Amino acid sequence: xxxxxxxxxxxxxxxxxxxxxxxxxxxxxxxxxxxxxxxxxxxxxxxxxxxxxxxxxxxxxxxxxxxxxxxxxxxxxxxxxxxxxxxxxxxxxxxxxxxxxxxxxxxxxxxxxxxxxxxxxxxxxxxxxxxxxxxxxxxxxxxxxxxxxxxxxxxxxxxxxxxxxxxxxxxxxxxxxxxxxxxxxxxxxxxxxxxxxxxxxxxxxxxxxxxxxxxxxxxxxxxxxxxxxxxxxxxxxxxxxxxxxxxxxxxxxxxxxxxxxxxxxxxxxxxxxxxxxxxxxxxxxxx
Amino acid sequence: xxxxxxxxxxxxxxxxxxxxxxxxxxxxxxxxxxxxxxxxxxxxxxxxxxxxxxxxxxxxxxxxxxxxxxxxxxxxxxxxxxxxxxxxxxxxxxxxxxxxxxxxxxxxxxxxxxxxxxxxxxxxxxxxxxxxxxxxxxxxxxxxxxxxxxxxxxxxxxxxxxxxxxxxxxxxxxxxxxxxxxxxxxxxxxxxxxxxxxxxxxxxxxxxxxxxxxxxxxxxxxxxxxxxxxxxxxxxxxxxxxxxxxxxxxxxxxxxxxxxxxxxxxxxxxxxxxxxxxxx
Amino acid sequence: xxxxxxxxxxxxxxxxxxxxxxxxxxxxxxxxxxxxxxxxxxxxxxxxxxxxxxxxxxxxxxxxxxxxxxxxxxxxxxxxxxxxxxxxxxxxxxxxxxxxxxxxxxxxxxxxxxxxxxxxxxxxxxxxxxxxxxxxxxxxxxxxxxxxxxxxxxxxxxxxxxxxxxxxxxxxxxxxxxxxxxxxxxxxxxxxxxxxxxxxxxxxxxxxxxxxxxxxxxxxxxxxxxxxxxxxxxxxxxxxxxxxxxxxxxxxxxxxxxxxxxxxxxxx
Numbered sequence: 097x098x099x100x101x102x103x104x105x106x107x108x109x110x111x112x113x114x115x116x117x118x119x120x121x122x123x124x125x126x127x128x129x130x131x132x133x134x135x136x137x138x139x140x141x142x143x144x145x146x147x148x149x150x151x152x153x154x155x156x157x158x159x160x161x162x163x164x165x166x167x168x169x170x171x172x173x174x175x176x177x178x179x180x181x182x183x184x185x186x187x188x189x190x191x192x193x194x195x196x197x198x199x200x201x202x203x204x205x206x207x208x209x210x211x212x213x214x215x216x217x218x219x220x221x222x223x224x225x226x227x228x229x230x231x232x233x234x235x236x237x238x239x240x241x242x243x244x245x246x247x248x249x250x251x252x253x254x255x256x257x258x259x260x261x262x263x264x265x266x267x268x269x270x271x272x273x274x275x276x277x278x279x280x281x282x283x284x285x286x287x288x289x290x291x292x293x294x295x296x297x298x299x300x301x302x303x304x305x306x307x308x309x310x311x312x313x314x315x316x317x318x319x320x321x322x323x324x325x326x327x328x329x330x331x332x333x334x335x336x337x338x339x340x341x342x343x344x345x346x347x348x349x350x351x352x353x354x355x356x357x358x359x360x361x362x363x364x365x366x367x368x369x370x371x372x373x374x375x376x377x378x379x380x381x382x383x
Numbered sequence: 384x385x386x387x388x389x390x391x392x393x394x395x396x397x398x399x400x401x402x403x404x405x406x407x408x409x410x411x412x413x414x415x416x417x418x419x420x421x422x423x424x425x426x427x428x429x430x431x432x433x434x435x436x437x438x439x440x441x442x443x444x445x446x447x448x449x450x451x452x453x454x455x456x457x458x459x460x461x462x463x464x465x466x467x468x469x470x471x472x473x474x475x476x477x478x479x480x481x482x483x484x485x486x487x488x489x490x491x492x493x494x495x496x497x498x499x500x501x502x503x504x505x506x507x508x509x510x511x512x513x514x515x516x517x518x519x520x521x522x523x524x525x526x527x528x529x530x531x532x533x534x535x536x537x538x539x540x541x542x543x544x545x546x547x548x549x550x551x552x553x554x555x556x557x558x559x560x561x562x563x564x565x566x567x568x569x570x571x572x573x574x575x576x577x578x579x580x581x582x583x584x585x586x587x588x589x590x591x592x593x594x595x596x597x598x599x600x601x602x603x604x605x606x607x608x609x610x611x612x613x614x615x616x617x618x619x620x621x622x623x624x625x626x627x628x629x630x631x632x633x634x635x636x637x638x639x640x641x642x643x644x645x646x647x648x649x650x651x652x653x654x655x656x657x658x659x660x661x662x663x
Numbered sequence: 664x665x666x667x668x669x670x671x672x673x674x675x676x677x678x679x680x681x682x683x684x685x686x687x688x689x690x691x692x693x694x695x696x697x698x699x700x701x702x703x704x705x706x707x708x709x710x711x712x713x714x715x716x717x718x719x720x721x722x723x724x725x726x727x728x729x730x731x732x733x734x735x736x737x738x739x740x741x742x743x744x745x746x747x748x749x750x751x752x753x754x755x756x757x758x759x760x761x762x763x764x765x766x767x768x769x770x771x772x773x774x775x776x777x778x779x780x781x782x783x784x785x786x787x788x789x790x791x792x793x794x795x796x797x798x799x800x801x802x803x804x805x806x807x808x809x810x811x812x813x814x815x816x817x818x819x820x821x822x823x824x825x826x827x828x829x830x831x832x833x834x835x836x837x838x839x840x841x842x843x844x845x846x847x848x849x850x851x852x853x854x855x856x857x858x859x860x861x862x863x864x865x866x867x868x869x870x871x872x873x874x875x876x877x878x879x880x881x882x883x884x885x886x887x888x889x890x891x892x893x894x895x896x897x898x899x900x901x902x903x904x905x906x907x908x909x910x911x912x913x914x915x916x917x918x919x920x921x922x923x924x925x926x927x928x929x930x931x
Contacts, residue, residue, distance in 0.1 A: 208849030274621030351652030476885035
């Protein structure tokens, strides 16, 4: 059974006003347990609206959201449960830190779940470990942490709820390359260790190419592509048309194909492209 | 030609810190150039930016912009009006609730006559392609548009240098492209000097000169292709080179003979194709 | 939810009211409100209602905007009406219960009070609906500028007002984001006892204050970088200039005021 399923999900902003706009329109999809999904689309494509439906923050104008087969909007209690089952990390999440100490802030989610003190403690420590935050920081004010640490603390605050689905909206926005890699590595490790479903929202094709098993492309409130990265990146023209482009490595592969070289389809990372070029070289008889 | 910005043995320490944020930096920025300062977070690049218009003053050493020493209090407003500063968060640098009134803010502060202000505002908005939005409210614009309004807001001072401190960090790819293209156009068409501070490597592609900073010091400088060819140095500095450069480096390691410095996908593909032909 | 707040809302337009100098509009609104307090008869209230309707029609702003604006103060209006209804002892008694009596004068005064409050509020709405926040602050600054001689920081006051107006939408948006982020961590802003609810606001208020201070800091540096040094030596792009229409409008309102006062004296 799929963890998350949406059925003909639609949401309209400002209904009945001149500013009426379809934020998302008729979205149906299934995401099985444990999948690492990349969600891509430019600003205003509806991806942020979509993810806020997954944990019941927004309620659909029409359509349904199912979690393990249960419609999350069928009762108030179920909708509240969805908040804990689907952990949502917003853009610039460090702006939500508010407690006096890092420990207390990490415990905020589990405390709202009304867990026992020991259970909360265990989860806080586990979440900090996943986010690469040492326990020495626990007694510090979250405001004293460095920029990268704040970001990781905010993500850990959601992980501490042990959600079965972790949704992250642009978790690397505004970070430098080193900070970006750290966060992506943490997420990758968390996905592997916890077996949770991860949905990563991003603007960056290069970022998603490295990490996602499946790519879902949003444009103007609808899903325009859905598939494994190597299939999605084949449609480079269409992707450029909607202002997204393909990873640089994919672009090089396309340029090489145009020059008549026999580069196999689906090379979208530097390492796969390097191997393809080196094997061409071997075929040509150079050792 | 005389450099527009001269930095000599600059040291700077924040009062609350033990270490120097800028630790012995000397560099020249040629007039009319598009220069990029690269560095990871905490490398001192934002501290450097704040030195360029006298918001911070050197602990020791000197910063001279267009012949004005930043420590010269008498000429502080000459300095500030000749160095336009644009910051990371577009929301926190727009003063007014109407685009054209925001752009007018700086020339109003300079005490210019009304018709001169009007002319400068219109020119500045046209240069960044935001003239049609002059009566809009900034909070309804996209990030890229807001940042272009912020650029117009400093262009209206008629500055000689434009300094931008991570202007694209909070933008989406479309916004980034808008901002970078605007900067390139400004630099090439009006001859204004641009100093772009960033950690996005690909924003350096069309620049004339790249400076790489780390721990308050200059690590390396040169043309974009020169700097990118030092992939190992860049990685050690917590920066990444574009995948084009990364691929060429890996192929060279595997024994191919390739020129370093092809940055665009097209150039990179051409270089690889011709190398393969030669090998065969 | 917070996005519904319409503070200092402005409806763009090209009408005469939109084009009037903000100072004219401020002065006329002021005259109108004073006149409102002098009014006490059917003729004077009738005239003032007519003037407001006329201005609203000229502004081409849909009447529903005024009704929406009045909605939050319905309680105050009803409360005032009831007080006046029962506490006026003069006039002929119409009916009474529980020792309270309603008189003809009571009804009259209650109706007048309701009309007075509604006109008062609607006239200020007409001002803000047709004037951008910026030109409104400009107008206030100019009108108060004689006070500068008394060392009243008029420019600083106006600058504060315009920055506050500029950041209202930004901070509302930010508050919405933080509310959502905390809700995603299971925060509950809607249920519980009063004390619990007050406590539940902490996760919203702390980040909001932190961010407001960060913004203030960055804005200050950005303003200094753009050569801001207070009001001294500062010029304006759009200098406020009175046009013929401004003098005519002001003349009209002075006439209106005189008319109301004359009516009062004549006891009509």
